[in-house]
Amino acid sequence: AQSVTQPDIHITVSEGASLELRCNYSYGATPYLFWYVQSPGQGLQLLLKYFSGDTLVQGIKGFEAEFKRSQSSFNLRKPSVHWSDAAEYFCAVGADSSASKIIFGSGTRLSIRP
Amino acid sequence: DAGVIQSPRHEVTEMGQEVTLRCKPISGHNSLFWYRQTMMRGLELLIYFNNNVPIDDSGMPEDRFSAKMPNASFSTLKIQPSEPRDSAVYFCASSFTVTLRQYSNQPQHFGDGTRLSIL
Numbered sequence: 247a248q249s250v251t252q253p254d255i256h257i258t259v260s261e262g263a264s265l266e267l268r269c270n271y272s273y274g275a276t277p278y279l280f281w282y283v284q285s286p287g288q289g290l291q292l293l294l295k296y297f298s299g300d301t302l303v304q305g306i307k308g309f310e311a312e313f314k315r316s317q318s319s320f321n322l323r324k325p326s327v328h329w330s331d332a333a334e335y336f337c338a339v340g341a342d343s344s345a346s347k348i349i350f351g352s353g354t355r356l357s358i359r360p
Numbered sequence: 361d362a363g364v365i366q367s368p369r370h371e372v373t374e375m376g377q378e379v380t381l382r383c384k385p386i387s388g389h390n391s392l393f394w395y396r397q398t399m400m401r402g403l404e405l406l407i408y409f410n411n412n413v414p415i416d417d418s419g420m421p422e423d424r425f426s427a428k429m430p431n432a433s434f435s436t437l438k439i440q441p442s443e444p445r446d447s448a449v450y451f452c453a454s455s456f457t458v459t460l461r462q463y464s465n466q467p468q469h470f471g472d473g474t475r476l477s478i479l
Contacts, residue, residue: 280467289364289451289470290403336403347416348468350403 250351258357267322269337278340364471378440385454
């Protein structure tokens, strides 16, 4: 069965610093991978997705993620964070038992230090 | 374009009462999902529909929970009777699925959620 692990529960970075949020997945074939962001009091918003092709995926708000099959990872990066990036970030993998089901990780809360 | 619309945004009620949460998916989407989010358990998939048909309800906690999708533009999640442990934020999401058997994950679009408090 598919699974997603986000090893960092909470990360704090300084405004303007670079960011990398870790995500590891478990899946036998090429996975469908997603990163979502959740601001307080709101639903989840899709940042980017990987289905196939180029392993470096560009998303909204200046985020990117790189699919590394050898490491079963799909880490999210941003070169310079802004205070508005403070939120909860969820990595997710598509489930092969259904064409629609997505398995979400437990999330990483990002705080920004002024 | 209108996103996924959920109502109400907040609901506070006493235990034992019936609670109905509503969702209007994005027009043209054929898959609809109900999630529950709590601090302890994170984001849990409760049930999802494809073309108005329930496909997987294995996440529904117990018989007190039921969900319906009478048409492509409306779904409800009902809790009867409600209990304090049902307090959570409930999200509805929708997506477009090409076929049920093919692996064709499309991103899910989430509503802003319903914050439910059972006293």
